[in-house]
Amino acid sequence: MPTPLTPGPLAGRLFSRGDAGYEAARRATMWNARRPDRFPDVIVQARDVHDVVAAVRLARARALRIGVRSGGHSWSANHVRDGGLLLDVSRLADVTIDAAARRATAGPGVAGHDLAGRLVRRGLFFPAGHCIGVKLGGYLLQGGFGWNSRALGPACHSVVGLDVVTADGDLVHASADDHADLYWAARGAGAGFFGVVVRYHLRLYPRPAAIGFGLLSYPLDRAEEVLRWAHAIGHDVPASVELQLLMSRRGALGRPSVDVFAPVFADGQRAAWRDLRLLRDAPPRPALRIPYTPAPLSLMYRAVMHHYPQEHRYAVDNMWTRASMDALWPGLRRIADTLPSAPSHALWLNWAPPPRRAGEMAFSMEDDYYLALYAVWRDAADDATHAAWPVERMRELAPLATGCQLADENLGQRPARFVSDDHLARLDAIRAVRDPDGRFHPWMGRPTPAPDAARPAAAEAAAVRP
Numbered sequence: 001m002p003t004p005l006t007p008g009p010l011a012g013r014l015f016s017r018g019d020a021g022y023e024a025a026r027r028a029t030m031w032n033a034r035r036p037d038r039f040p041d042v043i044v045q046a047r048d049v050h051d052v053v054a055a056v057r058l059a060r061a062r063a064l065r066i067g068v069r070s071g072g073h074s075w076s077a078n079h080v081r082d083g084g085l086l087l088d089v090s091r092l093a094d095v096t097i098d099a100a101a102r103r104a105t106a107g108p109g110v111a112g113h114d115l116a117g118r119l120v121r122r123g124l125f126f127p128a129g130h131c132i133g134v135k136l137g138g139y140l141l142q143g144g145f146g147w148n149s150r151a152l153g154p155a156c157h158s159v160v161g162l163d164v165v166t167a168d169g170d171l172v173h174a175s176a177d178d179h180a181d182l183y184w185a186a187r188g189a190g191a192g193f194f195g196v197v198v199r200y201h202l203r204l205y206p207r208p209a210a211i212g213f214g215l216l217s218y219p220l221d222r223a224e225e226v227l228r229w230a231h232a233i234g235h236d237v238p239a240s241v242e243l244q245l246l247m248s249r250r251g252a253l254g255r256p257s258v259d260v261f262a263p264v265f266a267d268g269q270r271a272a273w274r275d276l277r278l279l280r281d282a283p284p285r286p287a288l289r290i291p292y293t294p295a296p297l298s299l300m301y302r303a304v305m306h307h308y309p310q311e312h313r314y315a316v317d318n319m320w321t322r323a324s325m326d327a328l329w330p331g332l333r334r335i336a337d338t339l340p341s342a343p344s345h346a347l348w349l350n351w352a353p354p355p356r357r358a359g360e361m362a363f364s365m366e367d368d369y370y371l372a373l374y375a376v377w378r379d380a381a382d383d384a385t386h387a388a389w390p391v392e393r394m395r396e397l398a399p400l401a402t403g404c405q406l407a408d409e410n411l412g413q414r415p416a417r418f419v420s421d422d423h424l425a426r427l428d429a430i431r432a433v434r435d436p437d438g439r440f441h442p443w444m445g446r447p448t449p450a451p452d453a454a455r456p457a458a459a460e461a462a463a464v465r466p
């Protein structure tokens with residue numbers, strides 16, 4: 001029987017299982033109302049970096065594995081595991097903005113929409129995620145698909161450094177020049193990162209002169225026509241435009257639809273009209289057509305959140321693909337035919353990334369098209385009918401996938417490739433050096449190789465190459 005934990009410097013912020021306040025603290029870490037029956041031994045609510053160091057050292061001393069939570073928006077509640085220590089760093093939420101240098105620092109508990117709002121007011125921009133509430137902690141580690149990310153790259157591309165508490169309990173600054181292995185790994189490892197990020201250092205951009213969107217809506221029974229059009233224009237969509245197709249039983253006009261939502265971030269109004277010209281060649285006679293309207297980011301956030309209500313139960317799965325529409329259509333049709341009630345939806349995104357410098361960061365999984373399925377429901381009694389939909393449909397399409405996005409990962413239920421094979425090997429090698437005792441939980445569904453098995457070549461493989 002282990003001796004009970006004495007909180008020491010963490011008094012008042014440490015909850016052991018059975019303590020009053022434990023269950024409230026555990027539930028509060030999860031955004032998805034479908035909360036798993038997994039129970040850490042201890043939960044620590046860090047107030048500052050000293051608490052983070054103390055918590056990691058406590059975990060070391062007591063041989064506890066660590067799960068880290070910033071915003072708790074992991075659909076699978078990846079941070080909540082059985083046993084070990086759950087470290088909640090959501091209170092580390094300081095922001096500094098240096099407009100002249102176009103740099104910001106932000107704690108992991110900063111919400112992307114909050115940062116984006118502050119920046120836009122100062123004529124600046126960062127590719128924060130599309131939804132209200134997602135925190136930078138997990139968002140930047142997994143890649144970060146945000147506003148104008150097709151032009152600016154996944155948001156982790158704009159991380160110029162980070163402050164990390166390592167598995168040893170040391171606070172280090174990682175960048176291209178210092179602890180370059182950690183810097184490489186943190187940009188793309190997602191929920192498999194083996195340290196606690198306590199601050200990000202970010203590159204900022206000028207606010208695009210024109211922000212807005214175009215919107216078309218078609219009856220759902222025209223989905224094939226609309227999807228074939230989107231697929232055919234694949235790489236021709238200007239980088240300033242995010243071409244998203246959303247199939248749902250309650251679309252923009254309140255009925256079963258496929259909506260074409262096209263946010264645009266352009267140098268001026270004229271450029272925005274020009275970049276959205278592609279909507280003119282969309283299938284004719286949509287039920288609704290907005291060729292372009294300028295819109296504040298706050299309005300775009302509200303429009304997106306319509307599909308992601310709070311206090312609902314979610315099941316999510318996804319894939320990257322470059323397959324032909326002929327190959328994809330039977331699976332897509334089955335998705336449309338079996339769509340659960342709204343706000344459940346299927347999202348198609350024309351991503352078509354530009355060539356990136358190989359090896360620059362752990363992030364390495366992206367492709368021409370992104371497909372994600374979101375089952376959304378309120379009542380636990382509907383779990384069986386809704387929860388299986390995304391994973392079953394994705395299993396059917398898996399032979400056409402090149403991998404999955406960690407943003408919407410469902411690795412615990414359906415393992416899939418989330419970085420390139422060589423990057424995964426390098427991540428494992430860096431982990432073996434940085435976290436030889438396996439202090440941090442790895443991705444769900446992918447146990448880390450035993451440290452001893454990974455160690456021999458680890459130091460060599462972990463060395464960061466230019």
Ligand SMILES: Cc1cc2nc3c(=O)[nH]c(=O)nc-3n(C[C@H](O)[C@H](O)[C@H](O)COP(=O)(O)OP(=O)(O)OC[C@H]3O[C@@H](n4cnc5c(N)ncnc54)[C@H](O)[C@@H]3O)c2cc1C
Pocket residue numbers: 031067068069070071072073074075077078079080089108129130131133134135136137138139141142143144145146190191192193195196197198308406407408
């Ligand atoms: C409603 C909604 C909308 C979303 N929209 C987008 C979107 O537009 N674009 C996009 O790219 N993604 C989006 N996501 C996915 C989201 O970015 C990821 O789930 C992300 O991991 C959430 O970060 P978080 O800090 O809020 O979540 P958390 O659940 O706290 O973190 C997820 C995982 O990241 C790791 N982690 C978190 N913080 C730290 C830290 N400080 N140090 C070390 N490890 C840490 C942990 O392993 C943790 O389990 C959305 C998710 C939801 C629920």
